[in-house]
Amino acid sequence: xxxxxxxxxxxxxxxxxxxxxxxxxxxxxxxxxxxxxxxxxxxxxxxxxxxxxxxxxxxxxxxxxxxxxxxxxxxxxxxxxxxxxxxxxxxxxxxxxxxxxxxxxxxxxxxxxxxxxxxxxxxxxxxxxxxxxxxxxxxxxxxxxxxxxxxxxxxxxxxxxxxxxxxxxxxxxxxxxxxxxxxxxxxxxxxxxxxxxxxxxxxxxxxxxxxx
Numbered sequence: 130x131x132x133x134x135x136x137x138x139x140x141x142x143x144x145x146x147x148x149x150x151x152x153x154x155x156x157x158x159x160x161x162x163x164x165x166x167x168x169x170x171x172x173x174x175x176x177x178x179x180x181x182x183x184x185x186x187x188x189x190x191x192x193x194x195x196x197x198x199x200x201x202x203x204x205x206x207x208x209x210x211x212x213x214x215x216x217x218x219x220x221x222x223x224x225x226x227x228x229x230x231x232x233x234x235x236x237x238x239x240x241x242x243x244x245x246x247x248x249x250x251x252x253x254x255x256x257x258x259x260x261x262x263x264x265x266x267x268x269x270x271x272x273x274x275x276x277x278x279x280x281x282x283x284x285x286x287x288x289x290x291x292x293x294x295x296x297x298x299x300x301x302x303x304x305x306x307x308x309x310x311x312x313x314x315x316x317x318x319x320x321x322x323x324x325x326x327x328x329x330x331x332x333x334x335x336x337x338x339x340x341x
Contacts, residue, residue: 130317131155132275132276132277132317133255133275134154134155134156134254135152135153135154135155135252135253135254135255135274135275136151136152136153136155137150137151137152137277137319138150138151138152138153138175139319140168140171140172140175142165142166142167142168142171142172142198143166143167143168143194143197144167144232145166145194145322146322147164147166147167147194147195147321147322148164148319148320148321148322148323149162149163149164149165149166149172149198150162150163150164150279150319151163151172151175151176151181152252152255152279153179153181154252154253154254154255156253156254157182157253157254158179158180158181158182159182159184159252159253160176160181160182160183160184160185160252161183161184161185161186161187161250161252161257162176162183162185162186162187162202162208163187163188163189163272163279164187164188164189164195164196164281164321165186165195165196165197165198165199165202166194166195166196166197166198167194167197167198168198169198169200169201169202169205170201172198172202173201173202173205173206176206183202183206183208184208184209184252185208185209185210185211185250185252186199186202186203186206186208186209186210186211187211187212187250187257187272188210188211188212188216188220189269189270189271189272189279189280189281189282189283189321190212190213190216190219190265190266190268190269190270190281190282190321191212191216191217191219191220191223191266191268192219192223192226192266192282192294193223193224193226193227193230193232193234194232195281195282195321196220196223196234196237197227197232197234199237199238200234200235200236200237200238201235203238209241209242210238210239210240210241210242211240211241211242211243211244211250212240212243212244212268213243213244213245213259213261213268213269213270214243214244214245214268215261215263215266215267215268216266216267216268216269216270217240217243217268218267218296219266219267219268219295219296220237220240222295223237224237226294226295244259244270245259245261246259246260246261247259250272255274255275256274257272257273257274257279258272258273258274259271259272260272260273260278260308260309262280262281262283262284262305262308262309263298263301263302263305264283264289264290264292264297264298264299264300264301264302264303264304264305264306265281265282265283265289265290265291265292265294265297265302266282266294266296266297267296267298267301269281269282269283269290269305271283271284271309273312273316276313276315276316276317277316277317277319278309278312278316278317278318278319278328279319280309280318280319280320280321281320281321282320282321282322283302283305283306283309284306284309284318284320284331284335285320285321285322285323285326286318286320286323286324286325286326286330286331287326287331287334287335287336288323288335288336288337289302289306289335289337290302290321303340303341306337306341307341309328309331310328310331310332312328313328314327314328314329314332315327315328315329316328318331
């Protein structure tokens with residue numbers, strides 16, 4: 130998908146089928162890798178084959194399935210690693226959580242930038258706005274720009290993220306869900322798992338409407 134010269138490439142990675150998005154300003158090749166959960170070699174192959182310049186590695190939240198490729202990507206690209214400041218504790222326990230679920234993580238680098246609600250992340254001619262959407266994790270966030278929302282595990286097509294992991298909160302998730310549904314209906318939603326959707330479709334069909 131390309132919108133106003135910005136390309137969004139989805140690569141589904143890892144056994145939990147995480148949507149990793151490679152977002153590129155086509156005029157400058159400046160690129161952000163969002164939620165690199167696994168398969169670093171495959172992600173780097175795409176970056177190198179297309180001569181992309183990786184400026185950022187951004188995590189919508191820091192559960193192990195969304196961060197597993199960070200060590201290799203950080204080493205290869207030297208990109209700025211960005212997470213929400215409220216998710217640092219989840220990031221620090223990600224290795225233990227991965228072990229509990231039968232997965233392994235390599236040593237994780239420290240984040241370079243901790244962001245907060247309303248912060249802006251420039252990428253070529255594009256600018257992401259950080260929306261803090263806790264509930265799935267304390268520092269869960271969405272990235273909004275020009276009618277596109279990268280929603281992580283806050284909002285899925287027809288569903289929402291679970292809240293039974295450490296740091297999860299049903300009350301916060303309900304608040305975040307309500308907030309996202311106030312966005313324009315034509316907003317395209319690129320979730321952390323599963324197919325893309327729109328805000329209008331979620332207002333009409335998301336099961337979680339009945340919970341709030």
